[in-house]
Amino acid sequence: MKNRVIKVDTLARVEGEGGIFIKIADGKITDTKLRIYEPPRFFEAFMRGRSYAEAPDITARICGICPIAYQMSSVHAMEDAFGMTVDGQLRELRRLIYCGEWIESHVLHVYMLHAPDFLGYEDALLLAKDKPDLVKDALRMKKIGNEIVTLLGGREIHPINVKVGGFYKVPGKTDLQAMVENLKWGRDKAIETVKLTSTFEFPDLEVPYEYVSLNHPSEYPMLGDRFITSHGLDIAVREYEFHFEERHIGHSNALHSVLKGLGAYHVGPLARYNLNFDKLTPLAKEVAQDVKMLPVVNNPFKSIVVRSIETVYAFDLALQIIAEYEEPPEPSIPVTPVPGIGFGASEAPRGTLYHRYRLDDEGLITDAKIVPPTAQNLPTIEADLRKFVTANIDMEREQLTWKVEQVVRNYDPCISCATHFVRIEWE
Amino acid sequence: MGIEGSILLIGVGNEFRTDDGLGILTAREIRRRGYPGVRVMEANGEGTSLLESWKGYDRVLIVDAICSGAARGTVHRIDLRTKSLPRGFLHSSTHGFGVAEAVEMGRQLDRLPDVLLLYGIEGCQFDTGAGLTDEVVRNIPQLLSLIEADISSLVATVTPS
Numbered sequence: 001m002k003n004r005v006i007k008v009d010t011l012a013r014v015e016g017e018g019g020i021f022i023k024i025a026d027g028k029i030t031d032t033k034l035r036i037y038e039p040p041r042f043f044e045a046f047m048r049g050r051s052y053a054e055a056p057d058i059t060a061r062i063c064g065i066c067p068i069a070y071q072m073s074s075v076h077a078m079e080d081a082f083g084m085t086v087d088g089q090l091r092e093l094r095r096l097i098y099c100g101e102w103i104e105s106h107v108l109h110v111y112m113l114h115a116p117d118f119l120g121y122e123d124a125l126l127l128a129k130d131k132p133d134l135v136k137d138a139l140r141m142k143k144i145g146n147e148i149v150t151l152l153g154g155r156e157i158h159p160i161n162v163k164v165g166g167f168y169k170v171p172g173k174t175d176l177q178a179m180v181e182n183l184k185w186g187r188d189k190a191i192e193t194v195k196l197t198s199t200f201e202f203p204d205l206e207v208p209y210e211y212v213s214l215n216h217p218s219e220y221p222m223l224g225d226r227f228i229t230s231h232g233l234d235i236a237v238r239e240y241e242f243h244f245e246e247r248h249i250g251h252s253n254a255l256h257s258v259l260k261g262l263g264a265y266h267v268g269p270l271a272r273y274n275l276n277f278d279k280l281t282p283l284a285k286e287v288a289q290d291v292k293m294l295p296v297v298n299n300p301f302k303s304i305v306v307r308s309i310e311t312v313y314a315f316d317l318a319l320q321i322i323a324e325y326e327e328p329p330e331p332s333i334p335v336t337p338v339p340g341i342g343f344g345a346s347e348a349p350r351g352t353l354y355h356r357y358r359l360d361d362e363g364l365i366t367d368a369k370i371v372p373p374t375a376q377n378l379p380t381i382e383a384d385l386r387k388f389v390t391a392n393i394d395m396e397r398e399q400l401t402w403k404v405e406q407v408v409r410n411y412d413p414c415i416s417c418a419t420h421f422v423r424i425e426w427e
Numbered sequence: 428m429g430i431e432g433s434i435l436l437i438g439v440g441n442e443f444r445t446d447d448g449l450g451i452l453t454a455r456e457i458r459r460r461g462y463p464g465v466r467v468m469e470a471n472g473e474g475t476s477l478l479e480s481w482k483g484y485d486r487v488l489i490v491d492a493i494c495s496g497a498a499r500g501t502v503h504r505i506d507l508r509t510k511s512l513p514r515g516f517l518h519s520s521t522h523g524f525g526v527a528e529a530v531e532m533g534r535q536l537d538r539l540p541d542v543l544l545l546y547g548i549e550g551c552q553f554d555t556g557a558g559l560t561d562e563v564v565r566n567i568p569q570l571l572s573l574i575e576a577d578i579s580s581l582v583a584t585v586t587p588s
Contacts, residue, residue, distance in 0.1 A: 061443065064471035108475060112524045125528065128535040136536060142475050158471075 004397065018413070020404055021251075022389055029393075032386045034378060034408065036252040047368040052078045052337055052359055056162050059355070059370065063414060064158075065108070068101040068149065069348030071162040072223065073355040073370075078164040080238065081342025081359055082335060089328040090166040091223070092321045093152060096176075097162070098222040098346070099318040100148025103186070105349035106269075106307045106314070107145065109412045110193060111138035114304050117406045118200035137189050141311075144179070144186045148318060151175060166332030176322040183322070187315035191287050194308040198291035202301040203403065205388055209298065209380065210262055211271035214347050220279040220313060221272060221347050228275055231262065238343040240354055246371065249378075257376040264379035267351030268411060269306040270297060281320070284313040300384055300410040307349075307412075337363030348373050350412045374413045381411055434465045434581055435484040435540075436574075439472045439491040439526055446550030446563050450490040453546075453570065462578050474529035478538060486542040486581050488574065491526055492563075493547035500562035501549040502569050504577075508543050542581065546574055 004024050023031035043062055050058060055074040060067035072094060079086060086094070111134075112124040121127045128135040151171055153159020161168050210231060214224035227243075228234050235243060246255040259265045274295045280288070288294065288309050297306060339361040345354045351373025358367040388407050392400060438454025440447040451469050458467040470477055472491070481487045493503050495513075505512070511534070512527040526545075533539040548570055551560045559567075 064441075064473055108473075108524065112475065112528075123528075124524065125531050125535060128532055132536055135532070139475055139478060143479055146476060146479070 007401075018408075020385065020408065022385060022404065024389070024393065027393060029386055029389055032382050032389075033251045034382050034385065036254045036378075044368045044370055047357070047365045050365050052081070052357070052363040052365065053164055053335075055355075055357065055365065055368075056164065057158075057160060060158050060162075062370070062372075065105055065414060066101055066348045066350070066353075067158055068097050068153065068162070069346055069353045070355075070370075071159065072098060072346040073344045073348075073353045074357075075162060075164050075344070076223070076225075076237075076346065077342040077344030077355040077357050078335075078359075079342070080344055081340045081357065082164075082338055084165070084333065084335065086166055086333060089326055090170075090332070092325065093167060093170060093328075094162075095219075095222055096318055096321045097149060097152040097159075099314040099321070100145045100152070102222070102314040102349050103145030103311055103318075104142050104149065105145075105412075106311045107138055107142040107193075109349075110197065110304055110307050110311070111135065113412070114307075114409055115197070115200075117402075117409065118197075118202075118304065141186050141189050141193075144182045145314075147179060147182070151179070163332055165335045166328075166330075168331060170328055170331045172327055173325055176325055180319065180322060183315055183319050187283075187312060187319065190308065190312040190315050194287050194291055194293075194305060194312060197305045197308045198293060200304065202299055203388070203406075204391070205300060205384065205407075206298045207300065207384060207387060209266035209270070210259060210264070211274050212259065212265045212267050212352065212376070213271045213275045214345055214352055215276070216279070218279065220276050220281075220284075220317075223346055225345075227345070227352070229259070229265070230275070233259075236343075237345045237354070240343065240345070240371075241356070241369075244371075244376075246375065252378065254375045254378060255371075256378045257371060258379060264383050265376065266380045267373050267376045268303070269310055269349075269351075270300065270303050271351065272347060273297060273306045273309070280309070280313050281316045283316050284309055287312050301406070303410050303412075337361075350374060350414055351376060372414065374411070377411050377413065381408055381413065384410070433484070434486045434488065434578060435468060435481055436465055436488045436490065436578075437468045437470050437477065437480065439470050439477075439489060441471060443557060445552045445557075446548075446559050447492050447553050448557070448559060449492040449548055449550065449563060449567075452559065453490045453567070453574075456567075456571065457574065462575075462582075464582050465578055472525045474524040474526065474532065477526060477529040478533055481533075481540055481543075482538070485540050487540045488544050488546065488577065489526065490546045490570075490574070492550040492553070494550055494553075497549045499549055499551045499560075500566045502566050502573065503545070503547045503549070504573050505545040506543075507545050508539065508541070512545070544577060546570055 019035040021033040056071040059070035059074045116127050154161035212229045214221040215226045215228040216224040225237050246257050249256045277295045341358050343356050354371040356369040384407050438450035440450035442448035442451045454467050548563045
């Protein structure tokens with residue numbers, strides 16, 4: 001067992017195409033690579049010459065799972081460039097559509113992609129065979145998320161109703177009220193999900209991560225204009241590139257992000273949770289306390305519980321927003337393009353998504369930068385793989401291979417989003 | 428949203444991923460030709476949404492790019508009520524939870540329509556970019572004929588209410 005190679009050619013149950021390569025010589029790891037070979041995307045180059053107004057619809061095409069995140073980060077970047085702020089009910093509607101995306105994405109990951117690992121099933125199909133009612137409930141929960149996105153986004157896939165300045169059309173009070181009963185049902189099921197996932201057996205892996213998330217003075221962050229970190233960094237979104245950088249890595253079509261001077265960092269549910277726990281709704285906090293999941297949670301396998309708690313939060317917040325909703329007089333505020341640079345970020349289900357655009361005097365994009373959450377987590381995932389394999393180096397090969405796949409799935413990586421780099425280099 | 432007596436045709440794929448655009452482009456052609464009683468939908472292949480989308484329909488046709496190891500350009504027609512799809516058969520199913528998973532999950536949960544047919548062409552290239560490869564384009568007329576023939580016979584079997 002001293003010399004061996006652990007290789008997963010195609011990762012199952014992740015978005016996009018990637019593999020794992022770990023080489024062990026003389027009982028020690030000599031090489032760890034999370035290989036990203038999904039063909040790279042050229043969206044940043046594709047954006048040049050396009051109007052600021054097209055950014056939300058074009059970038060939404062980067063991901064079928066988190067289009068709202070792309071729309072939210074891009075509209076905030078454009079609004080930053082034009083010196084405008086969207087607030088009041090329009091901002092609440094933005095948070096509401098984001099609730100829909102968190103619900104859809106988290107429920108999909110928790111039940112269809114991640115829970116089978118803990119319940120001992122090869123995949124969700126076998127889970128459905130054994131526990132059809134559990135899976136039917138999960139599908140219904142996810143559908144409620146889809147319905148929010150469809151109502152506010154105009155359609156479920158690649159929503160088209162979000163614009164710089166607000167929305168093209170806003171819902172009436174009764175449109176939102178019609179969702180209340182379903183949302184209450186979903187919230188109850190999300191609480192059950194927390195109870196279920198908290199009983200799972202979690203492999204030992206405690207990592208003192210450097211967490212990074214958006215920050216808002218009073219909200220658990222979906223939107224926000226500052227970044228905070230475990231080490232106390234507190235910066236405006238527009239200062240992001242002074243503190244973080246992307247590096248080209250040979251074995252990956254995706255860039256790897258690092259925090260300058262510190263290295264790898266962690267974005268996503270664990271980061272948001274550990275840095276912003278006190279801003280969850282009282283109900284979400286209570287549910288977390290009931291299952292003894294108080295921060296700081298440093299075991300990445302427990303991210304499934306945190307995702308479930310965030311799902312409770314998203315259902316609860318959606319209900320709160322709907323209860324206080326008053327239809328705004330106009331669906332958007334007027335936009336006057338000015339030349340400059342705009343910075344925007346939002347919390348995609350799998351972590352912080354950063355956008356930066358340079359615009360000319362006609363509002364055309366001359367330069368774009370998009371840093372998706374998975375690219376930010378890649379160095380951390382590789383570090384987790386090294387740590388986990390080192391601690392379990394004598395584990396039986398098949399078991400270890402299955403476990404290292406789980407280490408990657410902890411991050412719900414969206415490889416399709418992460419691959420926006422241009423070079424493919426095969427070993 | 429299901430409409431009694433109507434047929435749902437779902438084109439699956441991503442038009443910015445070369446041959447993966449087959450399902451979307453075929454769906455648009457079927458929509459353009461305008462068959463009465465046929466509703467056309469485009470989808471990105473996320474499985475749980477697909478399961479929801481065919482709810483209420485008893486006859487569903489899916490068009491997707493295929494990646495089965497057959498010769499490039501091979502035209503497929505598969506009756507999914509009688510045949511299971513191996514993983515990786517459809518290009519989009521390499522992702523987390525795709526078409527193949529939706530069909531098999533539907534089978535487990537008794538949520539498959541009475542008629543469920545899959546059509547596709549063996550793809551050659553799935554890189555970023557618009558446009559299908561020649562081997563795929565060449566066989567689209569054959570694919571459309573198969574779909575048309577099935578639509579005609581399915582429409583003929585409907586008893587007007």
